[in-house]
Amino acid sequence: MRAIVTVIGKDRVGIIAEVCALLAKNNINVLDISQTILQDYFTMIMMVDTAACDMPFAQMVQYLQEEGRKIGLNVHAQREDIFNAMHRI
Amino acid sequence: MLSRNEILQTLNMIDQQHLDIRTITMGISLLSCADPDPEACCRKIYDKICRKAERLVPTGEAIEAEFGIPIVNKRISVTPIALVAAGCETADYVPFAKALDRAAKTCGVNFIGGYSALVQKGLTEADKKLMNAVPEALAVTDYVCSSVNVGSTKAGINMDAVRYMGEVIKKTAQRTADTAGFGCAKLVVFCNAVEDNPFMAGAFHGVGEAESVINVGVSGPGVVYHALQSVKGQPFDVVAETVKKTAFQITRMGQLVAREASQRLDTPFGIVDLSLAPTPAVGDSVARILEEMGLEVCGTHGTTAALALLNDAVKKGGVMASSHVGGLSGAFIPVSEDEGMIAAAQSGVLTLDKLEAMTCVCSVGLDMIAVPGDTTAATISAIIADEAAIGMVNNKTTAVRIIPAPGKKVGDMVEMGGLLGSAPVMPVHRGSAEDFVARGGRIPAPLHSLRN
Structure with a gap:
């Protein structure tokens, strides 16, 4: 299943590495990354494939959120379908 | 590939602009629950709602978590009770409201609608009994919503029902005076009521609808x-x-x-x-x-x-x-x-x-x-x-x-x-x-x- 992971937090060294390590640990494959700094805030959008992840999707969402909070990041994961529904006909 | 702006726009709508799904409402037909014995009828109503809507709330919550979109309410609408209870040998329709309320609590939904009567052209004995019971029913239940359709473009306006509903609203307010007439917030009087409305307090499951449905x-x-x-x-x-x-x-x-x-x-x-x-x-x-x-x-x-x-x-x-x-x-x-x-x-x-x-x-x-x-x-x-x-x-x-x-x-x-x-x-x-x-x-x- 494809999902969109958004990461927002105060910019510092190593955010991408930490988030990617977190994803890799759970067999979540990164397909695409787009990243920028918006008003001092690190903003990253990742497209990921969760097919090989052991956790059920809803649990994974919660896990990423909690792990993100521990390292000072706001991490959201959502199924890609919601964005496609809204922006693609 | 989705653009960054599109993704951020959606996230902003949800986080900053209160975008949500207001309700998933499961409509359930209760026509099969008719029974001359009111207790048996109430039991059938409770059982059928709980059977059909057992997974409604957990499913709503799962969708909410996976898609990241808040689903504020999970609700149930049922066949107008005046139709379901018409065959019961009883003058007291309050127990039907209690059965709905119990079922709503068991399923964990926010509201249950359909304590209703359709009287745009005239009143049956069952309609009268239901309308009589509304003030008490709304006072003794927490989640039950009631609606009465008093007119339509096809049938005109039933002014007897209009007069009666004025009194019902007053009684409902008095009966729930301790909460400033809160009962009236759960009571709607309609003209041209629709059969597939998912919003409360006016939701009911019309007789032209399927056994159960998601709106x-x-x-x-x-x-x-x-x-x-x-x-x-x-x-x-x-x-x-x-x-x-x-x-x-x-x-x-x-x-x-x-x-x-x-x-x-x-x-x-x-x-x-x-x-x-x-x-x-x-x-x-x-x-x-x-x-x-x-x-x-x-x-x-x-x-x-x-x-x-x-x-x-x-x-x-x-x-x-x-x-x-x-x-x-x-x-x-x-x-x-x-x-x-x-x-x-x-x-x-x-x-x-x-x-x-x-x-x-x-x-x-x-x-x-x-x-x-x-x-x-x-x-x-x-x-x-x-x-x-x-x-x-x-x-x-x-x-x-x-x-x-x-x-x-x-x-x-x-x-x-x-x-x-x-x-x-x-x-x-x-x-x-x-x-x-x-x-x-x-x-x-x-x-x-x-x-x-």
Whole structure:
């Protein structure tokens, strides 16, 4: 299943590495990354494939959120379908 | 690939602009629960609802978590109880409301609708028993919502039922006086009621519907308001286009959630209701959208035209986004549930008369309006008759959900709590409609009801 992971937090060294390590640990494959700094805030959008992840999707969402909070990041994961529904006909 | 802007726009809509799915409502037919023994009938009602809606709340929560979109309410609507209970050998219909309430609590839903009667042309014995039981039923239950349809374009207005409902509303207010007449917030009087409405308090599962069905109501006044802020000062053509585009996006999301819920619950998808339903939260108000169009205060001259544009553009945008559109679809104007409406009513600009005019062009009617506790039953009936006439003649749904708050005077506030918000008590006209309402009988259907 494809999902969109958004990461927002105060910019510092190593955010991408930490988030990617977190994803890799759970067999979540990164397909695409787009990243920028918006008003001092690190903003990253990742497209990921969760097919090989052991956790059920809803649990994974919660896990990423909690792990993100521990390292000072706001991490959201959502199924890609919601964005496609809204922006693609 | 989705662009960064598109993704951030969606996230902003959800995080900043209060975009949510207002309700997933499961409609359940209770026609199979009829039984001469009232206890057996109640047992069957409870069992069937719990069986059908067992997974409704967990499924809603799972969709919420996976898609990251809040689903505010999970609800149930059932066949009008006056039909289900008609075969029971009993004069007391309160136990049926208690059975619905128990089932709602077991399933964990927010509300259950369908303690209803359809009396647009006449009253059966069962309809009378149900209407008699409404004040007590709403006082002794927590989640049960009741509605009575007193008129339609096809049948005209049943003025006997209108008179009776004025008294029922007064009794309901008195019976729940300790909570400022809260029972009345769960009671709607309709003209042209729809059978697939997912919104409360007026939801019921029509007799033309399937065994069970999933209907979804979307929301999003905050998103429309935000979109209009980007087209300040531009002509109405641009305003309408902007509302349409936004409504399309909101509805696509509703359609996605409806399809997903229907698949997971193995229940047919019914409709998406394209409604702009406000909440008392700041930034989630229909009144503020109207004001954004250039009105100083909602309720001033120009408000009806602004609302007409909004209502129409929401439908035009939404209808392309869903395979089946139904319910009430349009902009809601519940006073107590809309931060901007509350402010406008408190300032004295938004009056009952202006609201009545607005109901000619919005999706429903006079909704969540508090009036002084000494308002007579006849005046309430006359207000219902006026609304029903608007609905009947204009071929649209209209409704009255009015709270004659015991002991409250003009200017007081009535606190409803939660999504129901708080309502400023609004003045009513003092001239009596006693003799008008006392006539009874039926107001004939308008000429344009004869369309065959």
